[in-house]
Amino acid sequence: MRVGIVGYGNLGKFLVDLILRNGSKHELELDFIWNRTYTKFDESIPKELILTDLKNVVGRSVDLIVEVAHPGISKEYGSLFLTVADYFVGSPTAFADPQVNMSLREAALRHQHAVYIPSGAFWGAQDIQKMANMESLHGLTVTMKKHPSSFRLEGKLKVVNDKLMQDSPATAAVTLYDGPVKELCSLAPNNVNTMAAASIAAHNLGFDKVIGRLVADPSLKKWHVVEVDVTGNTTADGNTFSVKSVRKNPAAPGAVTGSATFHSFWNSLLLARRQGPGIHLC
Numbered sequence: 568m569r570v571g572i573v574g575y576g577n578l579g580k581f582l583v584d585l586i587l588r589n590g591s592k593h594e595l596e597l598d599f600i601w602n603r604t605y606t607k608f609d610e611s612i613p614k615e616l617i618l619t620d621l622k623n624v625v626g627r628s629v630d631l632i633v634e635v636a637h638p639g640i641s642k643e644y645g646s647l648f649l650t651v652a653d654y655f656v657g658s659p660t661a662f663a664d665p666q667v668n669m670s671l672r673e674a675a676l677r678h679q680h681a682v683y684i685p686s687g688a689f690w691g692a693q694d695i696q697k698m699a700n701m702e703s704l705h706g707l708t709v710t711m712k713k714h715p716s717s718f719r720l721e722g723k724l725k726v727v728n729d730k731l732m733q734d735s736p737a738t739a740a741v742t743l744y745d746g747p748v749k750e751l752c753s754l755a756p757n758n759v760n761t762m763a764a765a766s767i768a769a770h771n772l773g774f775d776k777v778i779g780r781l782v783a784d785p786s787l788k789k790w791h792v793v794e795v796d797v798t799g800n801t802t803a804d805g806n807t808f809s810v811k812s813v814r815k816n817p818a819a820p821g822a823v824t825g826s827a828t829f830h831s832f833w834n835s836l837l838l839a840r841r842q843g844p845g846i847h848l849c
């Protein structure tokens with residue numbers, strides 16, 4: 568399977584390195600690498616693999632295009648990618664924009680290609696998707712707890728979080744946001760990919776009804792914590808189905824991406840094949 572990588576930051580380098588070293592074991596071969604800043608590539612990258620203009624994906628024999636750059640790539644190029652290949656969306660917050668959501672779904676169907684969404688730190692994605700398929704999913708809340716220095720925020724959330732970091736000694740945990748994931752995606756685009764994946768899996772609720780909570784906790788110096796709370800059907804005698812999971816991922820102080828996430832991403836990439844047209848969590 569020929570793979571094109573869009574973005575050469577932490578995740579892009581990790582994936583390119585693994586494909587160049589180990590790809591053949593998994594039937595993966597690099598077709599191209601693109602990055603906004605061309606000078607970032609060192610000599611380990613064969614020149615013939617470097618794509619200078621993303622519009623030139625047309626005409627290449629690439630099977631899967633992997634975005635690990637920015638949600639803006641899906642908006643600008645996602646539909647074009649789907650004319651030639653399957654598309655692995657590393658920054659699924661892009662789907663919070665209803666127009667991007669619709670255009671990617673339409674392009675996937677029209678060109679009979681798959682869109683793959685890595686489940687990332689979202690535990691139980693497939694089970695939740697099954698509940699959404701059966702309309703038995705009634706509530707989903709994803710809570711992300713991190714040290715304030717591990718958040719990259721915009722707007723009003725940034726103001727509150729910056730103040731927390733200046734406070735000395737560290738104060739108690741503060742809930743920065745508690746509401747629909749849709750609004751949160753533009754306020755914390757690099758932190759809430761997990762919540763975006765949740766909103767895509769929970770398609771009967773979507774970005775408007777899946778609830779995201781961001782908690783800045785100064786005591787969490789070495790951990791990223793993700794809690795998933797699910798509610799389902801209620802029986803006639805008033806008992807409600809529920810699941811709660813707590814994922815604790817060791818992370819270096821200040822890191823936006825926890826260490827387990829890189830390997831989770833690689834495993835998602837290995838699953839991103841032969842699933843047919845449509846949207847797939849992997």
Ligand SMILES: NC(=O)c1ccc[n+]([C@@H]2O[C@H](COP(=O)([O-])OP(=O)(O)OC[C@H]3O[C@@H](n4cnc5c(N)ncnc54)[C@H](O)[C@@H]3O)[C@@H](O)[C@H]2O)c1
Nearest residue numbers: 574575576577578579603635636637657658687757760824
């Ligand atoms: N799905 C998940 O679970 C998950 C986990 C971690 C990161 N991510 C997302 O994957 C993407 C890459 O993460 P990373 O840790 O490698 O980030 P990074 O900052 O290390 O690298 C991003 C790369 O993309 C480029 N870039 C930045 N903004 C761009 C833009 N507007 N247009 C084109 N290129 C741009 C940068 O030059 C850089 O090379 C981010 O969007 C991040 O939010 C997703």
